[in-house]
Amino acid sequence: MLQPGATIGILGGGQLGRMMAIAAAGYGLKACVYCPDAGSPAFEVAASHIQAAWDDEAALADFCARVDVITYEFENIPAATVAFLMARKPLAPGLKALETSQDRLAEKTFVASLGVGVAPFARVDGVADLEAALEKLGRPAILKTRRFGYDGKGQVRINDGDSAAAAFAAIGQAPAILEGFVPFDREISVISARSATGEFAAFDVCENVHRHHILDVTTVPAAVPGPLRQKAVAAARAIADALEYVGVLTVEMFVLADGETLLVNETAPRVHNSGHWTIEGARTSQFQQHVRAVCGWPLGDTSRLGRATMTNLIGDDIDAWRAILAEPGASLHLYGKAEARPGRKMGHVTRILPE
């Protein structure tokens, strides 16, 4: 159990690391942020930071010397970096969660092994695999790289008549999986936390709408029946327990048109964009909850404080900042990014409405 005044090391300096560092500060902790990118948003709110490459062992050793525990804002940390760090300081969430989430094939196989539904999938290491998989799963289907995909990157949809070879080329001929197309009705996510003692707490189920493969709006509670919500939380808990998970875990799921079937789409071993509403909308935010779990502290109260919507401000959306500031009840969050590039998450706005 960490004491106030301890230092939490955060790998990755984007907005998730930034909001995590702010939550840590609220609890009297220091944050040290490690990120290769100059001007990382999280640097600005951390007691210290290290700007260095993932393979810079001197910098990594310095980082380890400064921190009491290590966590991360994104799961694609190189394996060698993880191994170097874990030999020196506790890392949470742990290796099992990281390895599982870094590889879509491992992730799907693992989730399915728990008896939790996933979209039909097949391993694809080449065009022949892909043709066989298309035969089996039908079209349309989605070809996804096993590693390093996010926000729709590293994936391509294969429709009737599309060439398997062209699709495989489009994802850079990387090791991949093919996923059967799922005619889903809604996308939901469960943001939950598990502590080292096995304590588990979930926020209310979120419903997510994407635009151009990027999260656009999250609404809480999700408009799905109570039993389905319970099933979704139970699936998240089964995953967290099986991973001996410590920290905040995000599980994205599809709800099929029958209103009963849940399929896990993706797990993320971290705080998540669809959980940003918890800053104003829950007694404990996902960032505070993550800090609590990682420090070995009791988990916080996940009670919701109203109906919540969280809308991302992507690229030029940030131009509305003045209007949002003037809107009663709207909570504006900006991430301090200098340049509003298309597709870049610049901030978000949360609105809490009475039940």
Place this chain on the structure above:
Amino acid sequence: MLQPGATIGILGGGQLGRMMAIAAAGYGLKACVYCPDAGSPAFEVAASHIQAAWDDEAALADFCARVDVITYEFENIPAATVAFLMARKPLAPGLKALETSQDRLAEKTFVASLGVGVAPFARVDGVADLEAALEKLGRPAILKTRRFGYDGKGQVRINDGDSAAAAFAAIGQAPAILEGFVPFDREISVISARSATGEFAAFDVCENVHRHHILDVTTVPAAVPGPLRQKAVAAARAIADALEYVGVLTVEMFVLADGETLLVNETAPRVHNSGHWTIEGARTSQFQQHVRAVCGWPLGDTSRLGRATMTNLIGDDIDAWRAILAEPGASLHLYGKAEARPGRKMGHVTRILPE
């Protein structure tokens, strides 16, 4: 009107500056904190900081070069420092508010000139003044230094039989005022904000209980009748307007036993301990509100989200941190101070209850 990405300069690096810097970061602003004290709590959450003396003109010039607007977490900034800074960058709240609040005599005279009640007072520059004032105001009475008093420091109570000379010696023979003893029923405070355009917004009136001259518990709303609350807010507004105030203003008042009479005890041109409950208890926190006003942005929604209590964690009170973390609905705030000295504000806990 400042743009997101601008830098707000904060004079003073304690917990108020720390929470102000965190609020600024939430709006995508950078904070630069100036404070003479090594290891200042606000340094840890600011994009940059300068640790230098108040009369270090090279450091002050560097500070001015880094920031777009200057504000402060405490009012006792030396006049020469203020003059140096104001010649280079906008300062909010402005000089009138600073000068008034730095001198208890000027403050009382100013407030009384607005037709707002204050305790009876008299100027004391020596023992002869003090004896005359005691004759006029009676005993008990409170002798207070005109400058640099806070948390009960720089003041002494004079009871029947006490020596005027001894009392004047006890406050270091500094220029002072004598205040007539006020048999008050309750202490309340109004945290309000005014923008450069004259926009004004107040949070609900707070009721404060002190222990050893330090704020112990704030409860909101104050248990005083509606008309009295309106009168308190009107007094705060009159003061803010007369000062052409920009930022969050705190006005502490006594409610006399008749339940009708309000006397202003003190004004503070800044965010205030009795406003910490707004972080969880209002749509906009006092820190966000202050940042908005100082940046020339529209003021935020001050709606309250429930009944609130805020309890300070002073000195060893911080030892309860684990129990507070485990208490459902309690929001723990720690300020990152290394050493829990007696009387030192280490953190606070806010509890929001249904109306």
